[in-house]
Structure formats: structure tokens, C-alpha cells
Amino acid sequence: AAEDGLSGWLRYAPLSCGRSSHLSLPQTIVALNTTISSPVYTAGQELQKGLQGIFAKQVKISDQTTKSSSVVVGSLAQYIKATGNSDVPSLEEDGYWLSVKGDSVQIVGQNERGALYGAFEYLSMLAQGNFADVAKVSNPSAPIRWTNEWDNMDGSIERGFAGPSIFFANGVVVDDLTRVAEYARLLASIGINGIIINNVNANATTLSTQNIRGLGRVADAMRPYGVQIGISLNFASPQSFGGLSTFDPLDASVIKFWTDITNQIYQQVPDFAGYLVKANSEGQPGPITYNRTLADGANLFAKAIKPHGGIVMFRAFVYDQLNESDWHADRADAAVNYFKPLDGEFDDNVVVQIKYGPIDFQVREPASPLFANIPKTNTAIELQVTQEYLGQQCHLVYLPPLWKTVLDFDLKVDGQPSLVRDIVSGERFKRPLGGYAGVVNVGTNSTWLGSHLAMSNLYAYGRLAWDPTSDAQAILQDWIRLTFGLNRIVVDTITKMSMDSWPAYENYSGNLGIQTLTDILYTHFGPNPASQDDNGWGQWTRADHNGLGMDRTVSNGTGFAGQYPAEVAAVYESLEITPDNLLLWFHHVPYTYTLHEGKTVIQHFYDAHYSGAETAQTFPTLWEGLKGKIDDQRYEEVLFRLKYQAGHSIVWRDAISEFYFNKSSIPDQANRVGNH
Ligand code: GCW
Structure with missing residues (x-):
């Protein structure tokens, strides 16, 4: 089994x-x-x-x-x-x-x-x-349909929840690549054609002669499945690994270093796909150290790899620590501020890889406005299959409905239809390259992701990258039939739980666009609404005794709403017409503010938390209806996790409800909160 x-x-x-x-x-x-x-x-x-x-x-x-x-x-x-x-x-x-x-x-x-x-x-x-x-x-919607794996050379995986790496151990590529080939098989079956095998927080030792030979072996294992490999680079490698005095992207010795490394890689991997670069972000080195632009940094690699036909995925996840006492400071502004002025300066084999929302894989975010702001640049959307902020595979959360809120969003650039999925496919702005990067982080666990049910997210990621117009529930049901068989009760039960799961998770975590409210300082797991504020990370909720939310309007706030094209900006600028589910993303309001749905913000928080936890309570019971209809091993392993989720959803419910009761002192109309 x-x-x-x-x-x-x-x-x-x-x-x-x-x-x-x-x-x-x-x-x-x-x-x-x-x-x-x-x-x-x-x-x-x-x-x-x-x-x-x-x-x-x-x-x-x-x-x-x-x-x-x-x-x-x-x-x-x-x-x-x-x-x-x-x-x-x-x-x-x-x-x-x-x-x-x-x-x-x-x-x-x-x-x-x-x-x-x-x-x-x-x-x-x-x-x-x-x-x-x-x-x-x-035909696929876009040429780039890649996964990213955040595997470290020591075999650990950043934000991986399924055991150690299938690629690396003890600083080198592992000897036995059986699992790597098996992974390539899964990826090929959902149309994935490329994979970045090491962490974006990259270690320069990936470039050692021994490891470049290792890359050759990994590529050999994946090639029969049409999956091309690539690696993440550490920008400072010429200095930290190559022994040069600088890593300035315009320095001749640095250019030579990267040209030589690239040539060595292509000797081992003639069909090497390309590089992924996280620069000047979260402590990573980058071109800004030398007063060069991010485009100078990206083009350094683009030029080295161009003769071989490779590409450079350059991450837009660049931001700085901020001071919360400044009501105009906003981390969400960073990507457009950094990248918009560079539009047109990236080489044509560079693709700017943009997380779906402006902050960081939260339970709900508006589409990143960067998609609308760099029409002369190739773009790709970065999604997360690994559930970093979304329950880390201990919670069932079927993600495609969340992804679709962004892929199907119309940014209305120049007043023309501009769906995010048509921007990243290259179609909207007539770009030659573009597509999808999904952070997966599979491990050596025999379920790949640590949970049987989490695999629907990997399956759906590939299917959506191939055709983002396909229906999230239809994809799910293909996955269920292939994974658990055709029994109608099995299909209906897993469909119901999965389709209920993201709304439930949003209900018992962060509501109305306030972000996930999980611990953001260390684990990114479990409730910790206080951790968002009073630090420089810029994931603020600005909750006090009267109200909460970030004022991101142009008229009175951080100005972020103004980064969207006019028609979209007008919606987010206006307190009256901003949709409830993004209210607190764009506006700071009192707890007593009345939503379109008729409730106050605080009562919505209470009700949503009780309702979300109640939904999670149904999961183990629903699953128990499948006993004997699927094999016992998977039945038991899934049941264990669903019971954990049901319990943890109550922890979430109570932690968040009590936190905002204590802040606001406003009683729950149904008398559930603050009464103990
Ligand atoms: O949110 C952060 C994650 C980091 C990750 C970073 C990124 C790989 O917590 O673990 O680093 O995003 O996407 O670069």
C-alpha cells in the first residue's frame, strides 16, 4: 500500500x-x-x-x-x-x-x-x-510550466512538510535518483516541463564541479519524462564561491565567472532549462549592493545563458523592512516600486516571477498589481502547492479556488480585458515567454507531500498551468477517481470536503482580507494574530481597540490601491464598493463597520470562525463514511489528519475570536466569545 x-x-x-x-x-x-x-x-x-x-x-x-x-x-x-x-x-x-x-x-x-x-x-x-x-x-496555455523546490544542499527543505529532499543530502546530489525519476513521471502526467531543484535561498556550493556533475545525473533521470531541470543561484557566488573580490553584475570578472559556470552546466546538461534568482530580498545578495538595477542583475544571467537557449526566472519578491509608525509605509507597494521603472530593460529571455498576491501566499490577497504594470516584460505567476501559511498539509485545503481568484481576475489594463491568466500566458501583452511556477517542496515521505489529500493541489497545479480555464471541481474529480477509484460515494465525499476546505480555512483563520493571521515570525503555523504587528515585516493588520485593517487608499493611506489600472483602483479606493472579502486589505475601519452582507466586521469575525470550525468538524465524519470503500492504510492516515484539523480549527476559532474580543471589548451577539 x-x-x-x-x-x-x-x-x-x-x-x-x-x-x-x-x-x-x-x-x-x-x-x-x-x-x-x-x-x-x-x-x-x-x-x-x-x-x-x-x-x-x-x-x-x-x-x-x-x-x-x-x-x-x-x-x-x-x-x-x-x-x-x-x-x-x-x-x-x-x-x-x-x-x-x-x-x-x-x-x-x-x-x-x-x-x-x-x-x-x-x-x-x-x-x-x-x-x-x-x-x-x-495545447498548453503557456510555455513555462515549472515547479520550484526549496531544497537545501544539506537535504532539508525550506517550508517542506514531507521529510527530507529527494535531490540532496550532505551537501551533494544523492546517489539513488529513483524517487527523482518517479517525481518526473508524476510531473509529466500533468504537463509540467521544468523544475528548479534547489532553494531560492540558494547556496553557492550547488556550483561545485561535483554538484554540476550531479545535476547531469538529475537531468538524466528526468529527461525521459520531458522534464528539464534548472537551478536557483546565489547572487554573491562569484565572491563567496569563486574567490573574486566582487559580485558586481557589470564587472568583467563576474561576467566571466557566470559565463564559465553556465558553460560547465551545459556540458553536463545540454537541455538545461534555466536559472531562478532571488536577489536583494530577505537578506539575499543582489545587484543593488553595487548600485546596479535589478534588471542589470537579471540580464547578467540572461546573457550568459542565452547562447544555450536557457531562460532566467527573476523573482519579484523584493521588499525591505519597514517602520510601522509610518502610515504610508507599505510592503505591498514594493514590487511595483522596484520593477515598474525597469519595464523594457529586461532581456527577452528573462521572466519576472510574481507571487499571486502582493504580500506572501496569504489565505486571500488581491492579484498582484505588478501583473498590470510591466507590459514590456515577460511574467510568470508563482503559486504555492506546499501549504506554508495554509495548514502545512496538516489541514485539508484545496487551493485551486483560491488560485482562480487571481488567475481569473481582470486587471483592465488600458480599459481592455486583462485577465491575469492571459497576462502570464504572454497573450495580453504579446510576450514571447511566460507561465507558471509552483512551489511544491515534495520530500521523501511516501505520500510526496506528507498528506494523501494534499496531492490534489499538485495535480491541479499542473492541470491549471496547462489550461487555467478548466474548472477547479472537475479537475478535483479527475484526481479523486484516479487516486481513490470511481465509487460515487468516494467521489462525492472527497469533492465536498475539498470544495468546502478553502472557504472553511479562510473562515477560521483571517477574514475579510486581513491576511491569514497565522504566526508570521517563525513557524507560519497556527494562530498568532499579534505577530503581524509591531515588527518590520510589513504584514500589518493595524488592529487597535477601535478597529483594524490597512488603509491602502491613495486619498488617505499608503497609495497601494493606486497601483492598479484606473477601473480597478476606483473599486479598491472606495470603502463603499470594495468587496467584503478584501475590505481590511484596503481599508482601516472600526469593528462596528457594517459590511455589505449586513453584519458588523467584529460579528463577521465571530460568526466566520464558528462556521469555519464547524465545517472542519464535518470532515472526519464525512471521511468515516468511506471506511471499507478505500484501502485501510490511506483511510487511517487521512482520518488522523482530518481529526487533527477538526481540533486545530477550534484552537484557531477560539484564539482569533478571543483576541479580537479582547481588543474590541464588543460582545458576540450569539454569546459564544469571551464568556468563560
Ligand atoms: O514567506 C517567505 C518564506 C520563506 C521563503 C520566502 C520566499 C524561500 O517564509 O521561507 O524563502 O518567502 O518566497 O523567498
Whole structure:
């Protein structure tokens, strides 16, 4: 059963008989590339494994096309060569065409990676008991669909909740890369094409000769799945690691250092994807040390890597410590202040990687206004699969509904429709590059993320990066069927819990846009509303005896609302029309302020906390309805976590309610708070 965890949603569990008995399945698998590390070869193996697992049917693999009853998989070029048939719809990079007519199946990728994606799609249909004929083209929304792993060279993982690294231990790349290949398999099955394998708080020793050779081995393990690797860089490496006297990005010796390192990497990893850089942020070194701009810093790497075809993901998460006594100071302003003046100065192989909200992966944030402010720059959105502020995998929180509040948000740049998802795809501003970075932080735990149910977030991350218009619940249900089987009660129960989970977490943590209210100083886990204020981190709530919230208006506050295009800014500037769920993000109001929903702010806090905790109480009971309908091991492991969540939600409820009762001295109309 431990294997069940490792294979995630790629279990290929047997279908109950009735469903497939009359089915005619392909008799042969024709994989149009026999080279062992090629994605098309992998696709052939995967199809064989899938047909064996789902239908107990042994199917031969051949490289010769046959006339009938076969599944043919290959790139467009291989397909045309082998069949002479060029009648395939046009495809974009990494896209595929899937044609199923009974036992005659064609899977043609624009490239080999696309062919593998098509094979996974076909297997996903079969595993879900979907035997319909189809003829469909599927293209990704954006070229960059990467994960970021915050793995340290010593094997620990920053904000990782599933044990130590699968990549590194004791300062070097591990010897046994079995788990790395298995991870690549999962990633490929959801269309992920790149991975940054070390922490953005990067250690220069990743660049040692031994480790660069290690990168070669990691790339070899992931290449059969079409997953290209990249690394995070420490900006000061020329000095701290290379022994130079400087790391000034315009210095000739520094440029040579990075050019040499890049050449060494490409010798080991010819298809290396690129670099990720966190500079001048949270104590990390960067170009500003030398009075150079962030664009100078990004372009340093861009120029070194350009001849090899690589790209640079440059993080927009740059901010400074601030003084809370200044009512105009605002960390949320930082990204636009730093990056807007640089629009147009980044090389064309630089992508600015922007966290979804202006602060830091909170339970609710408005879309980062930076997406609207750098139209001459490639951008990507950074999402977090690892639940840093959202219960750290001890709580079930299905995240796509949260992500969609940002991806589907219309920033109305120049009065034109400007959905965030169309900005990061490159479409809105006609940019050549763009896409998605998801911080995942898988570990050696046999569930990958530390929790079986958390895997829906990883699955959905890939599916949304491929097609952000797809429905969060539909994606979830694909994942449930693939992971736990087709039983209707199982599907309905996990759907209900998951779809209820983010609203519940928001209810029992931070409401109305006040941020998560978790401890922000150390653990980022559990309630600690006081920790937001009285420090320089700038995640302030400004709660006092009369009211709370950050005044971010232009007229009276930090001016942040004015960073949005006019139509959006007008909404956030106005206390009257700001949506309730972002009220306290944009405005400082008394506890007695009446929301659109009719309650006061303080009563909403009380009610939401009781209602959120009540929802979490339903999870273990709902789950108990699945006993015997799924295997005991996963049943017990999930139940354990859901019980913890149910209890912890009460801790949250009481801590937050009492905190604001003590601040405000306003009684709860339902008499639940402050009565002990
Ligand atoms: O919120 C902070 C996290 C850090 C993280 C940082 C970042 C990797 O607490 O752990 O560092 O964000 O995103 O760079």
C-alpha cells in the first residue's frame, strides 16, 4: 500500500469488470522512438503499464506501424515519417492530438514531450472508465510550466512538510535518483516541463564541479519524462564561491565567472532549462549592493545563458523592512516600486516571477498589481502547492479556488480585458515567454507531500498551468477517481470536503482580507494574530481597540490601491464598493463597520470562525463514511489528519475570536466569545 502513495494519481488500478468487458482495446503499442531516454519511448512503456494495470491486458510494444488495433504514439515528425499521413491538426509547442476510434488510437505530439502528454491523457481517460471516441487537440496555455523546490544542499527543505529532499543530502546530489525519476513521471502526467531543484535561498556550493556533475545525473533521470531541470543561484557566488573580490553584475570578472559556470552546466546538461534568482530580498545578495538595477542583475544571467537557449526566472519578491509608525509605509507597494521603472530593460529571455498576491501566499490577497504594470516584460505567476501559511498539509485545503481568484481576475489594463491568466500566458501583452511556477517542496515521505489529500493541489497545479480555464471541481474529480477509484460515494465525499476546505480555512483563520493571521515570525503555523504587528515585516493588520485593517487608499493611506489600472483602483479606493472579502486589505475601519452582507466586521469575525470550525468538524465524519470503500492504510492516515484539523480549527476559532474580543471589548451577539 505504501506504493499507492508513491504512484500518486498514476495508480492504474484495475477497473471493476462490467465497465470494460465489451471493450476492444489496442492489440499493439507502436512507439515511434526506440531510444530509451526519449519521452516517446517512455510513453510506450507507460501505455503498456497502464493497459496492464487497468485491464490486466498484456500489450506488445513495436516500432512498426500496423494497420489496425494499435495505439500509435510519436512526435509529429516521427508520425509523418512512419505513416505518411500528414493530416494532423496544427499544434503548438508541447501540444498533442489524441484520436481514439475504438481500438485504433493515434497520439501525436508537436514534439516528443507532447506525445507523452497525450499518452497520459489517454490513460487518464481509460483509468476513469471513459471509453468514448475522441478527436481532440490540446495545447498548453503557456510555455513555462515549472515547479520550484526549496531544497537545501544539506537535504532539508525550506517550508517542506514531507521529510527530507529527494535531490540532496550532505551537501551533494544523492546517489539513488529513483524517487527523482518517479517525481518526473508524476510531473509529466500533468504537463509540467521544468523544475528548479534547489532553494531560492540558494547556496553557492550547488556550483561545485561535483554538484554540476550531479545535476547531469538529475537531468538524466528526468529527461525521459520531458522534464528539464534548472537551478536557483546565489547572487554573491562569484565572491563567496569563486574567490573574486566582487559580485558586481557589470564587472568583467563576474561576467566571466557566470559565463564559465553556465558553460560547465551545459556540458553536463545540454537541455538545461534555466536559472531562478532571488536577489536583494530577505537578506539575499543582489545587484543593488553595487548600485546596479535589478534588471542589470537579471540580464547578467540572461546573457550568459542565452547562447544555450536557457531562460532566467527573476523573482519579484523584493521588499525591505519597514517602520510601522509610518502610515504610508507599505510592503505591498514594493514590487511595483522596484520593477515598474525597469519595464523594457529586461532581456527577452528573462521572466519576472510574481507571487499571486502582493504580500506572501496569504489565505486571500488581491492579484498582484505588478501583473498590470510591466507590459514590456515577460511574467510568470508563482503559486504555492506546499501549504506554508495554509495548514502545512496538516489541514485539508484545496487551493485551486483560491488560485482562480487571481488567475481569473481582470486587471483592465488600458480599459481592455486583462485577465491575469492571459497576462502570464504572454497573450495580453504579446510576450514571447511566460507561465507558471509552483512551489511544491515534495520530500521523501511516501505520500510526496506528507498528506494523501494534499496531492490534489499538485495535480491541479499542473492541470491549471496547462489550461487555467478548466474548472477547479472537475479537475478535483479527475484526481479523486484516479487516486481513490470511481465509487460515487468516494467521489462525492472527497469533492465536498475539498470544495468546502478553502472557504472553511479562510473562515477560521483571517477574514475579510486581513491576511491569514497565522504566526508570521517563525513557524507560519497556527494562530498568532499579534505577530503581524509591531515588527518590520510589513504584514500589518493595524488592529487597535477601535478597529483594524490597512488603509491602502491613495486619498488617505499608503497609495497601494493606486497601483492598479484606473477601473480597478476606483473599486479598491472606495470603502463603499470594495468587496467584503478584501475590505481590511484596503481599508482601516472600526469593528462596528457594517459590511455589505449586513453584519458588523467584529460579528463577521465571530460568526466566520464558528462556521469555519464547524465545517472542519464535518470532515472526519464525512471521511468515516468511506471506511471499507478505500484501502485501510490511506483511510487511517487521512482520518488522523482530518481529526487533527477538526481540533486545530477550534484552537484557531477560539484564539482569533478571543483576541479580537479582547481588543474590541464588543460582545458576540450569539454569546459564544469571551464568556468563560
Ligand atoms: O514567506 C517567505 C518564506 C520563506 C521563503 C520566502 C520566499 C524561500 O517564509 O521561507 O524563502 O518567502 O518566497 O523567498
